[in-house]
Amino acid sequence: MEYLKPSNLLNLVISPTKVFRKIKEKPDFLILIFLIPLIAALAILFMPKIPEEVLLEHVKKTVEDPKLQETTLKSLKVTMSPVFLAGTTFVKDIISFFITAFILLIIIRLAGGEIDYKKALAIVAVANLVMIPYYIFYVIYARAINLNMLDIQMDFKYFIRTYLHVFSIWRYVLIGVGVFAVCELNKAKSAIITAVYTIITLIMPIVSMFTQNFMKFGGR
Numbered sequence: 001m002e003y004l005k006p007s008n009l010l011n012l013v014i015s016p017t018k019v020f021r022k023i024k025e026k027p028d029f030l031i032l033i034f035l036i037p038l039i040a041a042l043a044i045l046f047m048p049k050i051p052e053e054v055l056l057e058h059v060k061k062t063v064e065d066p067k068l069q070e071t072t073l074k075s076l077k078v079t080m081s082p083v084f085l086a087g088t089t090f091v092k093d094i095i096s097f098f099i100t101a102f103i104l105l106i107i108i109r110l111a112g113g114e115i116d117y118k119k120a121l122a123i124v125a126v127a128n129l130v131m132i133p134y135y136i137f138y139v140i141y142a143r144a145i146n147l148n149m150l151d152i153q154m155d156f157k158y159f160i161r162t163y164l165h166v167f168s169i170w171r172y173v174l175i176g177v178g179v180f181a182v183c184e185l186n187k188a189k190s191a192i193i194t195a196v197y198t199i200i201t202l203i204m205p206i207v208s209m210f211t212q213n214f215m216k217f218g219g220r
Contacts, residue, residue, distance in 0.1 A: 020181035023122045032125040037093035041086040043135035048146050058150050107193050113183035123178035127171045134167035172198050
């Protein structure tokens with residue numbers, strides 16, 4: 001896989017334009033669509049497992065009906081298990097590749113750029129290579145503090161940590177470089193496309209965060 005060569009991985013840091021120009025000649029990226037979600041899923045498998053007593057304590061705090069407590073506990077044992085979370089992460093990330101690539105394709109076309117879906121998908125896939133070290137660092141951090149995912153608060157700090165950390169920002173920058181290199185648009189148009197793409201792809205996490213908070217607090 002050409003994009004996984006050490007020289008290309010290094011160029012994503014020092015000269016990303018060289019990497020993305022290869023997409024014009026041969027958008028050989030298919031393995032990345034599965035490799036990156038697979039690494040994300042493996043990272044989830046190494047996350048600290050939530051003990052049953054912690055799950056039970058959480059259920060007692062959130063559910064008053066004793067009968068529902070037992071059902072809720074059984075459900076949480078499944079949905080919060082590393083295997084289930086890893087599986088859903090794998091599927092979700094693959095779907096995300098196809099959706100975000102389509103969004104990028106539409107924005108570029110509206111801006112007057114020439115690109116097909118395969119190349120848009122390649123730009124997104126290659127840019128996401130920088131997320132691999134993030135997954136590794138996050139697992140190390142989670143295990144170091146023995147992170148309990150049930151205690152994670154869906155607030156502004158969570159949003160920044162999850163969607164606007166340095167690796168995520170770097171990924172957006174690389175997508176902009178990819179648009180510039182592959183579509184041969186000027187830097188101003190490439191920057192505008194990247195900004196619009198960034199805003200659109202961040203809307204869903206924001207909506208999801210507010211929805212979950214409303215269901216958690218507003219519904220009480």
